[in-house]
Amino acid sequence: MDRLETLPLQADLAADLPDGAPAAGATGGIGAAGSGVSAVALGLALAACDSGGGGGGGGVVAPAPTPTPTVAAITSAQASRFLSQATMGATSADIAEVQSRRFDGWITAEFAKPRATTYWDWLVARGYNDAANINGEAGFDNVMWSQLVGAGDQLRQRVGMALSEMLVVGISGVNLNWRQFAMAAYVDVLMDNAFGNFRTLLDRITTNAAMSSFLTFLNNRRANTTTGAVPDENYARELMQLFTIGLYRLNMDGSRVLSGGQPVETYAPADVSGLARLFTGFTVDSSDSTTPDRYRRPLIINAGTHETGASTFLGVTVPAGATGADALKTALDTIFAHPNVPPFVSKQLIQRLVTSNPSPAYVGRVAARFADNGSGVRGDMQAVIRAILLDDEARADPTGTTAGKLREPVMRLTGWARAFGAASNSGNWTTGDTSSSLNRLAQSMGRAPSVFNFFRPGYVPQNPAFATAGLVAPELQITNEISTVGYINYLQTVVQNSTDLRSTYAELTPLTDPQALVDRVNLLLAAGQVSSATLTQIRTAVESTTNATNRIYIAILLVMASPEYLTLK
Structure with a gap:
């Protein structure tokens, strides 16, 4: 298929750049600056369909039955918006299922779905455990894309990816052979425990080989008083700072606890040193x-290198002579019981799934479910996920200027692939590493450059409006003129089926009316949130050609380049 000529409508992405800077153009593709498509960020206000009933009779008058409350039907746009938060992308079948089961019923069904295959088993089935792959990463990106796009347990995949951006391991920082398998085992830990208990998840990531290598506590040795060597403190620090409690004490609504007007720190250097002593002796169970x-099996503890002296952190002392297993249990139990864990973890999950700036009340409601699922259980991930996705702040039709979040680049690609049934043309999912900002997405799952992920949850763009309003926009940390143009040009290649991911566009082909075509693309990709003004301009571009295939390409490309799509409300 010939490459599209420069389209008559170009999307203005300036609203998504730091400081509102205009995006640069690009040769051979579609520039990001152009005709000034409206940057309206509000979604369409769609009324729910009411249903009701009545009854009557003759003869003896019976007592009037108690009226059944009318439950508004879920519109297709509302279902699509829900799926944009709960999956890697909506399909027409998914939308119909959400409308049929309703939100809570759909979540319950997703919790019951087994994993069709693990990331590890996918690699083995395709022969990546061949000795030739011992020192490389071959197969890792393949398995990631195959599951993110094609797996049937979409809520698990979505939550697992959110966890991977919080409990970060990046394959390039794993100093092991068989890196693709070490990383697959780590992602499997996240997927297997996405619907379990957060305390169990802490145990599983701590005893995982990839995590221990990435944060350098694999083969960590106890202190040596002769040489002055001390245990590596990397994992102890990041476990507290980034994974569980953060730097400052929090109220349940995520706001900081203050003393004399200043935030209260959660731990001191001595706490890091004390905790690091407990993460000594960890090693793989075979040479x-x-x-x-x-790398698929949990780490074991070598008693000969594990710290045997007393260790104190966060006000708790592990006595001298405690076994490595007992010391680990005390460490993780202490952290898990910390009052910061419910708001700290809950807010970040809300940010990854729903909105970058949740209200304190929203954070507080979810944190309360983390602290107690209603049956006295702390850390129940199913209760937390349900609370996040069913909260009024998540489900109410979007209003205001602070709701929502910038769509992550990876979610844009998976959203397109799932909406239009794209699959690997080769059968081996060779999409590859998409982390280049020059000509890809500026993001690739499992390839975070550091433990701080591709972007930080508290990132404030270099724009006074954000700081003045007290807002964060994490995904804007990887958004600039270069990444914006790179995304548009890469997207054009993808949409035109010029990569391994390809779609027949079977659902769109019968839509010969330009308005129907644009409306359907808007629903599947953007949950109906692209404004009527922008849709009019896109329709005009679609009508500029009579070629049915190019009309589909234009509609998809311009919807995915529109500010209303890029900002998920």
Whole structure:
């Protein structure tokens, strides 16, 4: 298929750049600056369909039955918006299922779905455990894209990816052989425990080989008073700072606890040093590197290198002589019981799934479910996920200027692929590493450059309006003129089926009316949130050609370049 000529309508993405800077153009593709498509950020206000009933009779008058409350039907746009938060992308079938089951019923059904395959088993089934792959990453990106796009347990995939951006391991920082398998085992830990208990998840990531290598506590040794060597403190610090409690004490609504007008720190350097002593002695359970199998099993503790002296952190002392297993249990139990964990974890999950700036009340409601699921259980991930996705702040039709979030670049690609049934043309999902900001997405799952992810949850763009309003926009940390143009040009290649991911566009082909075509693309990709003014301009561009295939390409490309799509409300 010939490459599209420069389209008559170009999307203005300036609203998505730091400081409102205009995006640069690009040769050979579609520039990001152009005709000034409206940057309206509000979604369409769609009324729910009411249903009701009545009854009557003759003869003896019976007592009037108690009226059944009318439950508004879920519109297709509302279902699509819900799926944009709960999956890697909406399909027509998914939308119909949400409308049929309703939100809570759909979540319950997703919780019951088994995993069709693990990331590890996918690699094995395709022969990536061949000895030739021992020192590389071959297969890792393949399995990631195959599952993110094609897996049936979409809520699990979505939550697992959110967890991967909080409990970060990046494959390039894993100093092990069989890196693709070490990373697959780590992602499997996140997926297997996405619907479990957060305390169990802490145990599983701590005893995972990829995490121990990435945060450098693998083969960590106890202090040596002769040489002055002390245990590596990397994991102890990041476990507290980034994974569980953060730097400052929090109220349940996520606001900071103040003393004399100043935030109260959660831990001191001595707490890091004390905790690091407990993460000594961890090692893999085998020296056999001819297969990757040892990386799938939990780490063991070598008593000969584990700290045997007393260790104190966060006001708790592990006595001298405690076994490595007992010391680990005390460490994780202490952290898990910290009052910061419910608001700290809950707010970040809300940010990843629903909105960058949740209200304190929203954070407080979800944190309360984290602290107690209603049956006295702390850390129940199913209760937390349900609370996040069913909260009024998530489900009410969007209003205001602070709701929502910038769509992550990876979610844009998976959203397109799922909406239009795209699959791997080769069968091996060779989309590859998409983290280049020059000509890809500026993001690729499992390839975070550091433990701080591709972007930080508290990132404030270099724009006075954000700081003045007290708002954060995490995804804007990887958004600039270069990444914006790179995204548009890469997207054009993808949409035109010029990569391994390809779609027949079977659902769109019968839509010969330009307005019907544009409306359908708007629903599937943007949950109906692209404004009527922008849709009019897109329709005009669609009508500029009589070629049915190019009309589909234009409609998809311009919807996905519109500010209303890029800002998920």
